[in-house]
Structures are given as C-alpha cells and as structure tokens.
Amino acid sequence: MNETIKTLLNHRSIRSFKDKALKREEIDIILGAASLASTSSYLMAYSIIGVTDNDKKAKLASISNQPYIEKNGHFLIFCADFHRHIRQSSNEQYQDMRVNLENTEHFLVATIDATLAAQNAAIAAESMGLGICYIGSIRNDIDKVDTLFNLPEHVVPLFGMAIGYPDAETDQKPRLPKAAYYFENQYISIEDEELHLQKFDEKIADYYQNRTTNQRNERWTDQMKHTLSTPKRARMSSYVREKGFNKH
Incomplete structure (x- = not known):
C-alpha cells in the first residue's frame, strides 16, 4: 500500500489543534495542490479566502458555534466564484453570459470545482502530518459571512476548512460498507x-x-x-439566487 492510499484511508476530522501557525511554505503547498484539482471546462470557478484576522475568525466561530475556527494553524473558506469570469466583459457581453451563469448547472459546476480543490487541499495537508476539519456551519448566517468578506455578485461561500497540527488523537468514524x-x-x-x-x-x-x-x-x-426532518438554513435558496446563481 503506497503512502497516498495510507493517507486517504487514515482520514478523520480533527477538532483540536496545537497553538501553532502553519508556515508560509506549508500553506503554499496546500494551495498549489488545490489549484491543480480537476475543473470543468477549465473554468476554475472557485476562490479560496485565507482568514488570518483574529476578529474575523472570532466572528466566524460565533456564526458557526465552532471554537476551533479560532484555534488552528490556518483557516480557509472555499467559495463558488464566477465573478472573475465577468470582470473583463462589456455590459452587453455580461448580459449574454448572465443567463447561463444564473442557471443551476453553473452553480453546480462552481460548487463541484470548489469541492475538488478543497479535497486536494485536505489530502495535501494530511500527507504533511496536519489535520483538517471541514466547516459547513459558516452557512448558519450566510449574510454575515458575505458582508464580513465583502463578497461580490456570483461569489458564494460554501464551506470552511480548519487546518493545523493535531493536538489529540481522534477516533475514525465508520463509513457505509x-x-x-x-x-x-x-x-x-x-x-x-x-x-x-x-x-x-x-x-x-x-x-x-x-x-x-x-x-x-x-x-x-x-x-x-432526525437530521433531514429538521429545518436548516432556509435562507440559502434565496441568498444563492440573490448572488446570481440557481435561478433557473
């Protein structure tokens, strides 16, 4: 069994990190791995926001009710992003593109692109002896996150990822056979x-x-x-449409 397979089969979510920031070289390796993930039609329809500002991390931790957003080696937010694709377009060109950008297909493409990049980042981090935890609860108050990072149209924050040096052993939760x-x-x-x-x-x-x-x-x-019967983040549908996605 090679080291890549061992890394994949050893995955578990880490929620307790040492008080030690990642080195810039480690962050660059993780981001480089993320950037080389597969992407639909070469669109690369995602962005990654590194959160180093302590005040913003505290606000994210409050939104998510997850203290390890503040206490980790580095925190990333993965966004679906078609904003850069329209920056160089004339208004007429943008109106032609907008019909496509607002459909469900392009929201799926951007979400999948961001997720593939994130998984590359996760595997790279774990291969370096680091731990990671995906954080979907940044969507608990999506509007606050949007405002906190000044996100333009066609950019939606999907999830976060805490990365750092593990501070405790964690059981591996079983998966479906x-x-x-x-x-x-x-x-x-x-x-x-x-x-x-x-x-x-x-x-x-x-x-x-x-x-x-x-x-x-x-x-x-x-x-x-219980999980699927409990209403959750009902604001998401209208928010995503307001950001120029998933309208038809």
Whole structure:
C-alpha cells in the first residue's frame, strides 16, 4: 500500500489543534495542490479566502458555534466564484453570459470545482502530518459571512476548512460498507439496501457506545431521519439566487 492510499484511508476530522501557525511554505503547498484539482471546462470557478484576522475568525466561530475556527494553524473558506469570469466583459457581453451563469448547472459546476480543490487541499495537508476539519456551519448566517468578506455578485461561500497540527488523537468514524453505496449497472434493490443499512446501524451503534468521548445510544438511520426532518438554513435558496446563481 503506497503512502497516498495510507493517507486517504487514515482520514478523520480533527477538532483540536496545537497553538501553532502553519508556515508560509506549508500553506503554499496546500494551495498549489488545490489549484491543480480537476475543473470543468477549465473554468476554475472557485476562490479560496485565507482568514488570518483574529476578529474575523472570532466572528466566524460565533456564526458557526465552532471554537476551533479560532484555534488552528490556518483557516480557509472555499467559495463558488464566477465573478472573475465577468470582470473583463462589456455590459452587453455580461448580459449574454448572465443567463447561463444564473442557471443551476453553473452553480453546480462552481460548487463541484470548489469541492475538488478543497479535497486536494485536505489530502495535501494530511500527507504533511496536519489535520483538517471541514466547516459547513459558516452557512448558519450566510449574510454575515458575505458582508464580513465583502463578497461580490456570483461569489458564494460554501464551506470552511480548519487546518493545523493535531493536538489529540481522534477516533475514525465508520463509513457505509461498499455494498451500500457502490452498485454496478443498476441501482440496488430495496431489500438489499435495507439489509446493508441494518448491519451498518448495528456497527454505528456499537461505535457510538464505545468511542472515547461523547458516547450515546443512536443508530445511523435514526440520526439521518432526525437530521433531514429538521429545518436548516432556509435562507440559502434565496441568498444563492440573490448572488446570481440557481435561478433557473
């Protein structure tokens, strides 16, 4: 097994970091890896904001209710971004482009581009002995984040990433078995799906009861029912449309 595979198979979210900033060379390597991720039609429709200002980090931590946004080696925000693509356009050219930019396809393209770049960054960081944690909760108050970083039209903050030197060992949370997410030639049958999920429920219940911290009695399917039944970030749809995305 090569070192790349070992890095991938060892992934876990790190939420406790040493009080040690990343070196500029480390940040540049991580960003360089991000920039070489695959991109749709060479659009590179994303931007990355490094947050070093302590006041802004504190405000992000308050929005996200995640203290490790303040306490890490470096914090990044990944944005869907088509703003740079229109900067050199005349008003007439922009109006022609706008119809396309406002559709769902281009929002998906920008979101996927940003996510691919982020995963490259995550793997690069982990390969260097660093830990990472994705932070989707910056979207808890998307308008505050928008204002905090003065984001123009066609730029949407998608998620953050805390990076740093791990300060504690973390259990690796189990994932669905291959048979539950990989199918060949057609979608899995309902009966097979139920069987695989039942087995995974037993595994995750055992994990929650025996992990080193925050033990609880919960199955994965029950957790998902609760999560998907709870209204969350209802402002996102209107915000994304206001930023010039996903209108049709």
